[in-house]
Amino acid sequence: MRADARRNRDLIVETAREVFREHGYNASLDLVAKRAGVGAGTLYRHFPSREDLVNAVMQGWVDRVEEATEKVLAFEGPPRELLERWLVTYAELISLHKGGPAKITAAMVQPDSPIAPKCRVLLEATERVCERLHAEGVLREGITAADVNRLVGGVATVADGADQPISEVEPLLLVLADGLVAAPA
Amino acid sequence: MRADARRNRDLIVETAREVFREHGYNASLDLVAKRAGVGAGTLYRHFPSREDLVNAVMQGWVDRVEEATEKVLAFEGPPRELLERWLVTYAELISLHKGGPAKITAAMVQPDSPIAPKCRVLLEATERVCERLHAEGVLREGITAADVNRLVGGVATVADGADQPISEVEPLLLVLADGLVAAPA
DNA sequence: TGCTAAACGGAGACACTCTCCGTATTGTTC
DNA sequence: GAACAATACGGAGAGTGTCTCCGTTTAGCA
Incomplete structure (x- = not known):
């Protein structure tokens, strides 16, 4: 060049x-x-x-994702708290820019999107979190990383559309955490 | 005229x-x-x-919302099932058209939007469902109808973006139901 | 039938995306 | 350091969409 x-x-x-x-x-x-x-x-x-x-x-963002992932995965406390931390971290990462949540969440399920490779790092991060939670028997069976991403992505998308910071919808993320942890009825 | x-x-x-x-x-x-x-x-x-x-x-849609609401509220079975039915019904109602979930969910929190009055009927419907669930002590404390709408709206928005029918994300709605029902940690 | 307020419609201003191609710059070769 | 490809530049303009303005038409009343 x-x-x-x-x-x-x-x-x-x-x-x-x-x-x-x-x-x-x-x-x-x-x-x-x-x-x-x-x-x-x-x-x-x-x-x-x-x-x-x-x-x-987004390249700089990817670096940030990787850094945040390492930080969350380094957490040694109870798995339930790990999950909560990841949900909040995830929501924050995709909400760094206006319109980000919708864009990223959509790209996550459209493999042909040019930003899909970048989003993959996020999916992989969630996978690592889910793996650990599954290993500890904390996560409800059948829940995949993609499911988690969709759920958090949805909440973040809505918060973004309403110009609300993630901190304001954190309670909703805790609701998600409960749902992800609870045993099937 | x-x-x-x-x-x-x-x-x-x-x-x-x-x-x-x-x-x-x-x-x-x-x-x-x-x-x-x-x-x-x-x-x-x-x-x-x-x-x-x-x-x-949307005027025709409003009629449809009202009809669906009556049907769900007429349900006499266990409250937990009522909740599940409402979540699915809600998601379906806002997903009747491509782009609907995002539009409606956004309008729900923007009172100045021209379609806000129409969306109000949905909010009121969710309020009625939540009231009944609260009365039966099934719904977690502090959860408002707006919260429920945001959560389901998020899931539906993502499904819509991925061109998935609501039936495919129903498991996620059940996760939500669990979260909405569970007692705080 | 005549008249006036109401309604029509489409040309066109403005904004955005994306392409084409004549012009300019780079860096390599001798 | 001059010449010459190869590479890159840039902006005019085509295509598409939103929305307005205003000369023309029509409905409906008297």
């Missing part, structure tokens, strides 16, 4: 991160290009679709 | 119902106008915003 191309690419990603933070993931891409001082063509050559750009912007 | 205006209004609503069913609630409104054989101006005069049109289209 030529040096100027590299420079522009980085500039676009940086600008997009800023614009997305301001206007959400549906912000105008022309605005991104304009603010970055490049032509629309340049933006679209580097990132043929909006998702590709989102994907690039 | 003049007779021709009335006629056009009804025609637009009918056409919109059809188009929304085909393409979801984000379908092009110009397409609605074109298919109804009226000018864009006519459509926008009757329905200044997309939400106004959605609102009009």
